[in-house]
Amino acid sequence: MRRKSITILYMSLMTCMLFLCLKTTTVFAEQADDADITEIYEYKNDTGVNISYVLDSDKTMILSTSEKNVINQAKLAEEIGEKNISVNEDKNEFKLTLDDPKKIDFLLTIDNKKPFKLSVLNSKEELLFDYDFNQPKDDYIESFGNAEDASWRRSDKLRLSQGPILDHTDGGKTVPYLYFGDFNYAERRTTIAEAYSGKGGTSKKPKSRLDSLTAPNSAVLYSPEGSTIESGPHGEGNHLYTSHYGDAQSFDTTPTTWIGEEQDKPYGSPNSFTSNNLFNYVKKTDKKARPGTSGPDRYGSSYAMSEMPKLYYRIDPETGYEEQKLVYKQQDFLVAKKGRDIHKLQITINHKFDSTGKTITKISYQNVSAVGMADFIGFSSHDISINKDGKEIEAINGKKIGNYMPMRSLGNERGMYLQSQNNEVRTSFYVNSANGPDGWAGRSIGRSYLATKGFSKTNLLYLPGVQIASERYYPWKIGKYPDKDKFYDNKKKEYRSPYVSRGLFNAFYDRDDRGDKGKNLPAGARLSTDEGTSYWDSGLTMRTKSQMLAPKQSVELEFSSKLDVMGLRFNPVLGLDQMGTKDDPFLIPAKNDTLDLSGLWYDFDSTFEKIFFTIDDENLDIDYAAVLDSYTQTANEAVDGKVHDWKRQISLHGLNNSKHTLRFWMQDGEGNLSQVQTLVIKRIKNPENKPQIDIITPGSSEDSPNSPMYHHLNISGVWSDKDSKTIKSITYKIDDGEEKILQQNIQNKKPGTSMPWKIENLDISAHNDFEKHKIEFKITDPKNNTDTDTFYYQHKGGSYQLFAPETIDFGQTSVSKASMAPKKPVVHGDLLVEDYRDANAPPLEVTLSVDSFYKELDDDNDDGDDGEDEGDDGDGLEDGEDEKKPKLRKINTSESLSHDIFWKNEFVNDHDLIVGMSDSDWDGKWERTTNLTSNITKYLKLNFRSNETGSSPGKYISVWTWNATDSL
Numbered sequence: 001m002r003r004k005s006i007t008i009l010y011m012s013l014m015t016c017m018l019f020l021c022l023k024t025t026t027v028f029a030e031q032a033d034d035a036d037i038t039e040i041y042e043y044k045n046d047t048g049v050n051i052s053y054v055l056d057s058d059k060t061m062i063l064s065t066s067e068k069n070v071i072n073q074a075k076l077a078e079e080i081g082e083k084n085i086s087v088n089e090d091k092n093e094f095k096l097t098l099d100d101p102k103k104i105d106f107l108l109t110i111d112n113k114k115p116f117k118l119s120v121l122n123s124k125e126e127l128l129f130d131y132d133f134n135q136p137k138d139d140y141i142e143s144f145g146n147a148e149d150a151s152w153r154r155s156d157k158l159r160l161s162q163g164p165i166l167d168h169t170d171g172g173k174t175v176p177y178l179y180f181g182d183f184n185y186a187e188r189r190t191t192i193a194e195a196y197s198g199k200g201g202t203s204k205k206p207k208s209r210l211d212s213l214t215a216p217n218s219a220v221l222y223s224p225e226g227s228t229i230e231s232g233p234h235g236e237g238n239h240l241y242t243s244h245y246g247d248a249q250s251f252d253t254t255p256t257t258w259i260g261e262e263q264d265k266p267y268g269s270p271n272s273f274t275s276n277n278l279f280n281y282v283k284k285t286d287k288k289a290r291p292g293t294s295g296p297d298r299y300g301s302s303y304a305m306s307e308m309p310k311l312y313y314r315i316d317p318e319t320g321y322e323e324q325k326l327v328y329k330q331q332d333f334l335v336a337k338k339g340r341d342i343h344k345l346q347i348t349i350n351h352k353f354d355s356t357g358k359t360i361t362k363i364s365y366q367n368v369s370a371v372g373m374a375d376f377i378g379f380s381s382h383d384i385s386i387n388k389d390g391k392e393i394e395a396i397n398g399k400k401i402g403n404y405m406p407m408r409s410l411g412n413e414r415g416m417y418l419q420s421q422n423n424e425v426r427t428s429f430y431v432n433s434a435n436g437p438d439g440w441a442g443r444s445i446g447r448s449y450l451a452t453k454g455f456s457k458t459n460l461l462y463l464p465g466v467q468i469a470s471e472r473y474y475p476w477k478i479g480k481y482p483d484k485d486k487f488y489d490n491k492k493k494e495y496r497s498p499y500v501s502r503g504l505f506n507a508f509y510d511r512d513d514r515g516d517k518g519k520n521l522p523a524g525a526r527l528s529t530d531e532g533t534s535y536w537d538s539g540l541t542m543r544t545k546s547q548m549l550a551p552k553q554s555v556e557l558e559f560s561s562k563l564d565v566m567g568l569r570f571n572p573v574l575g576l577d578q579m580g581t582k583d584d585p586f587l588i589p590a591k592n593d594t595l596d597l598s599g600l601w602y603d604f605d606s607t608f609e610k611i612f613f614t615i616d617d618e619n620l621d622i623d624y625a626a627v628l629d630s631y632t633q634t635a636n637e638a639v640d641g642k643v644h645d646w647k648r649q650i651s652l653h654g655l656n657n658s659k660h661t662l663r664f665w666m667q668d669g670e671g672n673l674s675q676v677q678t679l680v681i682k683r684i685k686n687p688e689n690k691p692q693i694d695i696i697t698p699g700s701s702e703d704s705p706n707s708p709m710y711h712h713l714n715i716s717g718v719w720s721d722k723d724s725k726t727i728k729s730i731t732y733k734i735d736d737g738e739e740k741i742l743q744q745n746i747q748n749k750k751p752g753t754s755m756p757w758k759i760e761n762l763d764i765s766a767h768n769d770f771e772k773h774k775i776e777f778k779i780t781d782p783k784n785n786t787d788t789d790t791f792y793y794q795h796k797g798g799s800y801q802l803f804a805p806e807t808i809d810f811g812q813t814s815v816s817k818a819s820m821a822p823k824k825p826v827v828h829g830d831l832l833v834e835d836y837r838d839a840n841a842p843p844l845e846v847t848l849s850v851d852s853f854y855k856e857l858d859d860d861n862d863d864g865d866d867g868e869d870e871g872d873d874g875d876g877l878e879d880g881e882d883e884k885k886p887k888l889r890k891i892n893t894s895e896s897l898s899h900d901i902f903w904k905n906e907f908v909n910d911h912d913l914i915v916g917m918s919d920s921d922w923d924g925k926w927e928r929t930t931n932l933t934s935n936i937t938k939y940l941k942l943n944f945r946s947n948e949t950g951s952s953p954g955k956y957i958s959v960w961t962w963n964a965t966d967s968l
Contacts, residue, residue, distance in 0.1 A: 033055050033122040036335065037052075037129070040302070041198070041205060041206065041300045043112070046110060046111060046112050048300075050107055051120065052105040053098060053106075060122065061128075063108070065092045065116050066092070067114055067115075068089075068092055070110055073085065073087070075109040080096060080100070080106055107204060114134060115133065115134045116133055117131070117132050151315075151317070153314060155806065156806065157189040158181065158195060159313055160179050160183070160186045161313065161322035162175060164355070172227075173223045174229075175357075176357045178217070180324065181215055181247075181269055182248065183247055185211045192309060192311055196213065200263030206300070207298075208270065208297045209299060212273050214309075217244055222240075223239075240388070241387065242386075243384060244384060244387075245271055246267050246270045246272075246385075247269045250267045252391035271381070271383035271448055272445075274349060275293055275381065276293070276345065276377060277377045277379075278294065278373075279294035280292040280293070281332040282332050284453075290454040290472065290510050290511065292454040293379065294450070297448040298449045303330055303451070306334075308328075310326070311326055312327070319352070326349045328346075331344040331345070343367075346366045349363050350363075359562070360558070360559075361559055365554060367552065372550045379543050380542040381446060382539060386418065386427060393422075401422060402420050404492075405421070406527075407442035408643075412520075412523070414431070414577065414600065415429045415432060416440075416527060423640065427562070428561065430562075433560070434579070435558040437542035437544065437559065438545035441528070442527040442538075446475065453473060455476060456470065456471050456473075475506060477505065478502075480495070481502050494534050495536035501529060508543070566641075570606075572603040572606065572666045572674045573602050573603070574666040574675070576664060577598045578599075578679055582659070582680050583697045586680065586682070587682055587696065588683050588684070590685060594652060595652055597648050598647045600643050602643050603633070605638055607635060607638055608630070608632055609630065610666065611627070611628040611630070611648075612664070616661055628664065655683065656683070658682070660682075663676050663679075664676070684754060688722055690786075690787065691724065691781045694789055696716055706794075709798075711764055713762040715775070716759075717789065719757055721748055724748055724782060726782060728780045729743065729779075732778070742777070774793075776791075800836060800918075800964060801832075803833075804831060804962045805828055805936075806829040807828045807829070808827055809828065810942060811823070815951060817947075819945045821943065825937070825942070827933060831916075833964055846963070847913060848962055849913070850899070851959040853897040854891040854896050855951075855954045856892075901942055918964070
């Protein structure tokens with residue numbers, strides 16, 4: 001809408017300007033009445049709708065609503081003037097006169113609860129568009145064939161998920177955390193709604209999101225010898241490290257040093273985000289190979305986020321650690337119009353640990369619209385900054401040393417790493433998985449709230465000899481010369497964000513440029529430039545391949561990351577390039593009797609290393625393990641933690657076609673051990689003239705059936721055929737049931753090679769028992785030659801899970817020393833017991849212990865900017881207002897409320913209160929669920945009293961501990 005109006009204005013002006021020196025040009029441009037919703041701002045008590053318009057006739061627009069009193073007339077009058085509004089209450093119509101030549105849009109404030117339809121018409125009562133507000137949200141994830149099973153739990157608050165606690169040779173311990181957005185917000189359990197709210201800009205039109213939710217982040221807590229890691233980030237002596245700008249960085253600056261805008265302040269991970277080129281449908285690029293992109297934090301725009309994200313968590317069945325998943329949607333336009341397709345995406349970000357504590361991130365971009373998306377590209381962007389205890393890491397002299405750092409290769413196409421100048425911390429990004437990025441580049445970065453036309457060239461007429469102006473935007477931005485212009489700091493000899501050195505691009509030249517991928521740089525080599533060249537703001541951009549994304553189709557992007565904290569002494573680090581897990585093994589043809597292995601290693605304090613390995617042996621005693629190889633490095637290489645490559649070949653002779661687990665670890669000259677790297681391999685059938693089928697994952701056999709944790713199965717495998725052009729079918733049947741078609745008429749595009757097959761979310765809920773079951777998969781070629789493979793599963797008696805409510809709220813109350821007004825709680829979330837134990841296990845007893853209620857304090861620390869993030873590549877939006885930073889949960893233990901607990905109207909002790917028992921009926925069932933939430937809402941009451949010295953007004957919080965134990 002804006003582009004159409006402004007273009008006509010320019011063309012008219014240029015015709016007049018060129019009249020004296022060139023032949024005149026007559027420009028004809030027809031323009032009809034039109035209007036559109038460009039942005040929606042969700043406020044606490046109402047909603048703001050930005051309506052852009054072009055009205056050619058009498059500048060009249062009619063707003064018609066299906067319900068009364070849903071438009072705020074007073075705020076509308078503030079926008080366009082009372083005299084420009086005529087109301088017809090009988091018809092629920094507002095007739096607006098929009099004759100201000102300086103304006104092409106206005107903000108309409110509407111009710112945010114009552115469902116209604118808004119119709120926008122011109123003066124001839126011709127419909128320009130209509131839109132349904134406050135409708136129930138469709139839940140794609142439950143309805144589109146990718147159903148959530150019982151393993152995932154929805155959370156309306158951010159979470160910290162903890163990985164393995166690791167012991168270090170210096171007596172210290174480390175533990176990694178993963179979360180979305182900013183550590184501080186996740187630690188204080190900020191609601192998704194608050195994190196999704198706006199900051200920067202103005203109160204009516206915020207510019208960005210409070211927390212960059214689509215940033216899959218991680219941190220490492222280091223606890224030196226003598227400290228307690230269980231005390232967490234605020235425990236005495238403990239140190240918290242993060243690796244992204246603005247993540248747990250709230251104490252980095254003061255208001256007097258902040259020179260940037262509110263939305264760029266160092267909190268909320270403002271420049272790390274997951275994005276794509278959907279914006280190119282809204283504002284088409286001038287160069288097809290450089291499409292427009294938008295960050296997900298552009299407040300109010302559907303192409304950034306069309307609704308609030310959903311967060312899920314569960315226990316990873318493979319590692320036993322908690323993993324998280326964020327799901328959100330985007331679409332190019334809010335309203336459908338004749339001749340305009342609506343493109344919709346669903347993005348799912350899965351964030352988990354492996355057994356060593358490395359974080360693995362898998363991003364899925366799925367087309368959920370009815371039309372294909374040509375040349376689709378998904379991006380993952382990271383603004384890297386090494387932070388310690390709330391601010392960028394510093395040298396002994398106080399100089400910041402965690403941002404403008406050389407980015408270096410991990411070697412062998414593995415990815416990149418950065419290291420603080422004092423060698424205290426290293427952060428590494430691995431991009432060599434099967435679904436790794438098609439291109440990645442260690443450059444600078446864009447911003448999560450910018451929506452930019454990928455490439456733009458002016459369409460004005462210029463005098464002969466005058467070059468046509470053009471501009472590139474992130475991630476296609478072009479490097480600059482090191483001179484005195486705004487993009488280079490001559491004093492520091494480094495580029496200001498988001499610029500990089502001339503000859504480079506930020507991050508790619510075009511959609512086919514692969515950045516640093518494919519350059520095969522040796523380990524330790526500086527990315528993209530020579531040693532001694534000027535630094536720039538450290539950033540990493542990854543992208544998928546540019547491709548047609550058909551309806552229902554997905555494209556994946558996977559990477560992993562790791563933070564190393566050096567400590568006083570250091571355990572060696574061993575890396576393995578080959579990847580294979582129990583659920584996704586490394587495949588080897590049965591004819592191969594050897595396995596080629598490669599990887600990396602580094603150690604910050606030892607000069608001699610030896611690698612050991614075992615096959616199908618969990619005993620890791622080096623006296624019984626095989627030696628793979630030994631290596632040395634110089635003392636100087638040890639100081640820098642130089643990354644070294646290793647390669648070896650091992651024999652597979654005698655191993656059968658089942659899965660096998662290989663374990664590798666390193667010991668240094670002082671006896672310190674690395675984390676164990678595990679590789680699961682599976683030998684598969686050799687291709688023949690008749691079809692072959694293998695089940696790869698999960699693993700099972702008749703003697704050792706798979707033990708599903710849930711009521712759905714994902715099974716995958718490979719098939720092959722040396723001579724058939726097509727495969728007639730792949731079928732399956734459970735036990736002696738009906739044979740069902742999984743796939744049919746499959747093209748065999750590469751005869752003699754292994755091709756993948758899979759079945760997802762296979763419902764086995766009918767078998768909620770402890771019996772052994774089998775699923776037979778059969779492949780048939782056109783000549784009716786067949787092959788089969790059988791999957792066995794059997795539920796086993798296991799443990800139980802207790803799910804407690806997210807929050808329990810007692811609302812507002814007046815208290816005195818003698819108050820006696822017991823209150824019932826409002827419970828958010830369920831109290832559930834899920835029991836998977838063996839038959840005839842005794843009922844579980846669920847108890848509650850209530851801690852003291854202490855007053856919560858607001859965080860009074862201030863913040864600002866470190867002056868590193870100058871320069872812009874955006875739309876020239878207006879400056880922002882001040883906005884709150886993340887609060888840290890603090891309590892004042894000197895101010896508390898006394899409380900009395902009543903259960904079924906009788907006074908009880910506040911420790912180990914029995915609130916219910918699990919269901920004792922077994923009936924041969926494997927899973928038994930008991931919901932005890934109603935016990936809390938029916939029987940529990942608390943009476944609050946002030947303490948002896950009185951209690952001041954405020955919010956008081958308590959920690960409640962729930963426990964489930966055998967009742968016998």
